[in-house]
Amino acid sequence: MSAPTLSKRQPPPPAPDAGAPRIPRDRAAFRQALKRNLTAHGFLIGAVLCFSLFSWYPMVREFFLAFEKRENGRTVWAGWSNFTYIFNDPAFWQAWRNTLLFTGLALLLGFVVPFVVALVLNEFRHGRGYLRLLVYLPVMLPPVASVLLFKYFYDPGYGLFNRALGAVGLPEQQWLQSTDTAMLSVVIAATWMNMGGATLIYLAALQGIPGELYEAAELDGAGILRKIWHVTVPQTRLVLSLMLLMQIIATMQVFVEPFLLTGGAGPEGATLTVVQLIYQYAFTFNNYGSAAALGLVLLVLLAGFSAAYVRLSRASEE
Amino acid sequence: MTRSGTRRPRTHRRHTAALASALALATLAACGTSSSDDGSGGGDAVDTAQAAAPLDPKTKVTLTIDCMPPATEKAELKQWKEDVEKFNEKYPNVTIEGKQTDPCLEPPRFTAMLKAESQPDVFYTYFTDLQQVLDNDGATDISAYVNDRTVPALKDMDPDVLDVLKQDGKLYGLPYSNYTMGLLINRPLFEKAGLDPDKPPTTWPQVRAAAKRIAALGDGTAGFGEYSAGNNGGWHFTATTYGLGGDIVDEGGSKAAFDDATGKRILDNLKAMRWDDDSMGKTQLLKWGDLQKQMASGKLGMFLAAPDDITYMVQNLGAKYEDYGMAPIPGQRATLFGGNDYMIKKGISPDKVKAAIAWINFKFLTPGKGQFDWARTKADGLPVGLPQPNFWTGATKTAHDRARAANSTMPVANFKAFTDNRVQGKPEPPKAQEIYKVLDTVMSAVLTNKNADTGQLLDTAERQVDQILANQ
Numbered sequence: 001m002s003a004p005t006l007s008k009r010q011p012p013p014p015a016p017d018a019g020a021p022r023i024p025r026d027r028a029a030f031r032q033a034l035k036r037n038l039t040a041h042g043f044l045i046g047a048v049l050c051f052s053l054f055s056w057y058p059m060v061r062e063f064f065l066a067f068e069k070r071e072n073g074r075t076v077w078a079g080w081s082n083f084t085y086i087f088n089d090p091a092f093w094q095a096w097r098n099t100l101l102f103t104g105l106a107l108l109l110g111f112v113v114p115f116v117v118a119l120v121l122n123e124f125r126h127g128r129g130y131l132r133l134l135v136y137l138p139v140m141l142p143p144v145a146s147v148l149l150f151k152y153f154y155d156p157g158y159g160l161f162n163r164a165l166g167a168v169g170l171p172e173q174q175w176l177q178s179t180d181t182a183m184l185s186v187v188i189a190a191t192w193m194n195m196g197g198a199t200l201i202y203l204a205a206l207q208g209i210p211g212e213l214y215e216a217a218e219l220d221g222a223g224i225l226r227k228i229w230h231v232t233v234p235q236t237r238l239v240l241s242l243m244l245l246m247q248i249i250a251t252m253q254v255f256v257e258p259f260l261l262t263g264g265a266g267p268e269g270a271t272l273t274v275v276q277l278i279y280q281y282a283f284t285f286n287n288y289g290s291a292a293a294l295g296l297v298l299l300v301l302l303a304g305f306s307a308a309y310v311r312l313s314r315a316s317e318e
Numbered sequence: 319m320t321r322s323g324t325r326r327p328r329t330h331r332r333h334t335a336a337l338a339s340a341l342a343l344a345t346l347a348a349c350g351t352s353s354s355d356d357g358s359g360g361g362d363a364v365d366t367a368q369a370a371a372p373l374d375p376k377t378k379v380t381l382t383i384d385c386m387p388p389a390t391e392k393a394e395l396k397q398w399k400e401d402v403e404k405f406n407e408k409y410p411n412v413t414i415e416g417k418q419t420d421p422c423l424e425p426p427r428f429t430a431m432l433k434a435e436s437q438p439d440v441f442y443t444y445f446t447d448l449q450q451v452l453d454n455d456g457a458t459d460i461s462a463y464v465n466d467r468t469v470p471a472l473k474d475m476d477p478d479v480l481d482v483l484k485q486d487g488k489l490y491g492l493p494y495s496n497y498t499m500g501l502l503i504n505r506p507l508f509e510k511a512g513l514d515p516d517k518p519p520t521t522w523p524q525v526r527a528a529a530k531r532i533a534a535l536g537d538g539t540a541g542f543g544e545y546s547a548g549n550n551g552g553w554h555f556t557a558t559t560y561g562l563g564g565d566i567v568d569e570g571g572s573k574a575a576f577d578d579a580t581g582k583r584i585l586d587n588l589k590a591m592r593w594d595d596d597s598m599g600k601t602q603l604l605k606w607g608d609l610q611k612q613m614a615s616g617k618l619g620m621f622l623a624a625p626d627d628i629t630y631m632v633q634n635l636g637a638k639y640e641d642y643g644m645a646p647i648p649g650q651r652a653t654l655f656g657g658n659d660y661m662i663k664k665g666i667s668p669d670k671v672k673a674a675i676a677w678i679n680f681k682f683l684t685p686g687k688g689q690f691d692w693a694r695t696k697a698d699g700l701p702v703g704l705p706q707p708n709f710w711t712g713a714t715k716t717a718h719d720r721a722r723a724a725n726s727t728m729p730v731a732n733f734k735a736f737t738d739n740r741v742q743g744k745p746e747p748p749k750a751q752e753i754y755k756v757l758d759t760v761m762s763a764v765l766t767n768k769n770a771d772t773g774q775l776l777d778t779a780e781r782q783v784d785q786i787l788a789n790q
Contacts (some may be wrong), residue, residue, distance in 0.1 A: 070453040070454060070455075071453070072452070072453070073452055073453065073454065073455030073456075074455065085789055088785060088789070089785075090782050090785070091755070155600075155601055156600040156601060157538060157599065157600040157601050158538070174766065176603065177601075177602050177603060177766040178766060178767070179766075179767065262547065262603055263547025263548045263603050263604075263605045264547060264548055265547065265755070265758060265759065265762070266547075266603065266762070267602075267603065267762045267763065267766040267767065268759050268762055268763045268766070268767065269759045269762075279426075280755065282429065283425060283426035283429050283430070284425065284549065284751050284755070285751055285752050286429050286432075286450045286453065286454075288433065
């Protein structure tokens, strides 16, 4: 049975009359639409106000701030000088190098490890709930508590990691106090703190894969690795892509972990990140203009990733 | 077709709405771009003769003031309330509304407060904050209000201290406390190591030798500690440089001046203590608060500090005053000085300004009263005897020091080496925090990298600081 067509159910709308006054009818339609959607608009007001005040307004304000500076108690137009300042600051390039290094390492560890953990968890038939809880527990800890825990682990004098290394006869490491290992140490701590959420998302995606696909692969003689490569990865590709982008966006804004673990910059500035530099400009140097300029640079870069994320999200909806 | 046909108007509406929102926000943001009229300080224009007169006791105003002691500091809070009552005996119509802030100042909060112009009428700052406050148009020029009638002890106030609160000859604040840096020692550890705590080290070779002996006690004990994070490393490099007669920037304030034999000597000495002697402990990247914890737990022999670091350790970390002593900064050519003060918000009425000065004078600048009522401080169980504040000169200083010694609650002899060898104070360099950030890298390199090239580090830091100074 086909659906009733418009022509069968009601008369067609009258043809537009060129001589008839259009505005009152538009107004009436508008009023009617407004009345119909009044409740929805009412519900939206709170959210719109909140976003306007705490998200959109600060973003627009930041744009203006990037072209201003304070001089003798006055706000004056700064032109591009805030951008010149940040590009000439040696810490700018160091912060970007460090941030990209953190992002790269965080993707290697923070992207692969949760996926592997999810794969392993997916294979368990019993106690899966408890294991999920165990994996998710670090996310529930306050970030500061987790970071301080790792600060203790990494201490070269009395830290747990060096004691463990010593117990098995391996040489002690400097962890956060060496330019070679500082960033990796920060990434390990960050991965432990944040992998729970990603693991659960991967696990949900894995559980959505029809079992018949694995059975078919098994019949074709596929081993574990081939099943992962030819069934699991293609079936979860979209989720993996979305998570990859989300992680890039999140890791490029890293702040708490290096700030608390290494006091900000770390040994010879090895853990100074872009967001920390923004914080330093604003709250240590009282240079809001340069902080806003650097914020804009970061915004432009992250906007690119966000656009890709939105595209992928739409693709997943369709 | 149908799809695009139905979507186009919606998209169009969406774009129109987005454009309208963006315009509205942009307008709002542009409105947020505050700027004062002409920067000439028009808001400060006052009748000089009227301003110079003390506060009329009948004046009715309400003053908001930060840094009122928090409820946890019961004795200090009791004194604050007593002082408000006494102040109100003379000025019954002045209402003091104290704001409890603990700590009194946190740089990020302070910076945001100035930006939002939400500081109280009378607000607490560090000596180094003057430029930041003026950049934000935040303080009143109080030159016309401050004189021997409104602040009777003014003539005996250390002019160096008042100078840091002035710009272009205009006075913007009144001091609350000040300090000069010296060498803080752990007396029990000195005794355990066979060192005489009454004769603390006064040169860097002596510090190194003493640190080595203290570290030899073992059990994770460090002889000497130093900061290298949170800009504190740069701050202490500056203090050490001053102690040896060096400087961070040249006289004109346009070039770095630390890349010389003095700077190299400082770094080489630290490197030798850290790596050759192993007398500085393994844990580095320390910032303010970390060394205090080490010393209060009996694991650290010495570090550069101000006298009130001892108060922090006693009040927060369970330490005892008698366990500590102070020596002058090694080298003794000059020492970094700092302190805190109160400024008065720009734009408040002249009556409020007068009332604020009357309160600051009563509470913080009158010998024998307010914070200088040492007999009351002792009776309330608070410590007396630290060589801080120390901004009086002449007859006022003599009387003040006598009163403080008479009421001391700690063995002041432990500070004899510090007080008997008064070192000339020197303020922080311009663009201090930005320079400290660069020097932090140098300090962290020396303390975390055994193979650090000190000459190379100084060369790089010099170039970076020159760039910072060129961008002023």
